[in-house]
Amino acid sequence: MNGLINRAIQCFLRDGWGGAAWADAARAAGAPVAGFEPLLDYDPALTGRLVAAAAARLDRAPDCLLEDLGTYLVSHPSRAGVRRLLRFAGPDFREFLQTLEDLPARVRLALPDLVLPAMQLRQEGNLYLLRLGPGVPGIAPVAVGLLRAMADDYGALAVLSAGPEAADGSAEVTIRLLDEGFAAGRDFLLGRA
Template identity: 70%
Template sequence: MNGLINRSIQCFLRDGWGAGVWEDTARAAGVSVQGFEPLLPYPAEVTDRLLAAAATRLDRDRGCLLEDLGTYLVSHPARAGVRRLLRFGGSDYRDFLCSLEDLPARARLALPDLVLPDLRLREAARGRFRLEIGPGMPGLAEVALGLLRAMADDYGALVTLGLARRGKDGAGAVTIRLLDQAHGAGRAFSLGRAE
């Protein structure tokens, strides 16, 4: 698995709970407390051990931890690049949702070694969507749930979200109900400059 994912988990734990929690988790997972090199490959088992150790250390459900990771990737100031990449998807939440199918290709432009599973957005009825996530990255559906929730806040949209399906191979689905496109004030964003 790409070191960027493991590094994101490392930063999430360190930024959210402190260096001590990261160090405890790293030791329990059998990885160096120095962490991961973002551009190096790591076996999937390393990520699995890291997530299991973090869930045990924090006494949290793994799925909830992954959902919080998705929120962190968008909302934490240290991860501004992820938010920026996602905001290029559209001027409102609906446009953003419709751009999700292009996300794997956009991510590869920025990080050629990061291969995300296929994403397919289906609109069942006006304002009701289903994001289908292809196999290959277990836990991505839970991360997507947190990320989609944080992006709704970012755009000022009111949504309800749910995990519709998840498979052992990483395939999953998230249901999205867009209740109000302009429910509140979203965060400022300009395509022309970094905030």
């Protein structure tokens, strides 16, 4: 698995719970305590062990931890670049959702080694069903956290949930958009002020 994913987990643990929590989880998972090289490939089983070890260390369910990782990727000041790239997808949350199918290709333009699963979005009024293809175990709860943080960023009120991961690794995320203008969104400028 790409080192970027493992590095994101490493930074999430360090930023949220400190170096000791990271070191404990890394040792328990058999991961390098010094950290991951973002552009190297690692065994996908190592990522799974790392998530399980971090969840055990923090006494949290793995899916809850992964959902918080998704939120972290958008909302933590150290990850401002991820938020900025995602906000280029549209001026409001509804338009942002409608560009999700293009996200894996856009990510490949910037990071060719990071392969996201295929995404298919189906809309039924204010209900959106996002189908995530196989390839990245645990992606559904990460997507829920990321999408929830993006809804907040846009000022939208949305209820999100992830269905169970299928045997082939695919999953579905349900997004119910209740109010697109619920609150003032965070400021965002395309250019520098």
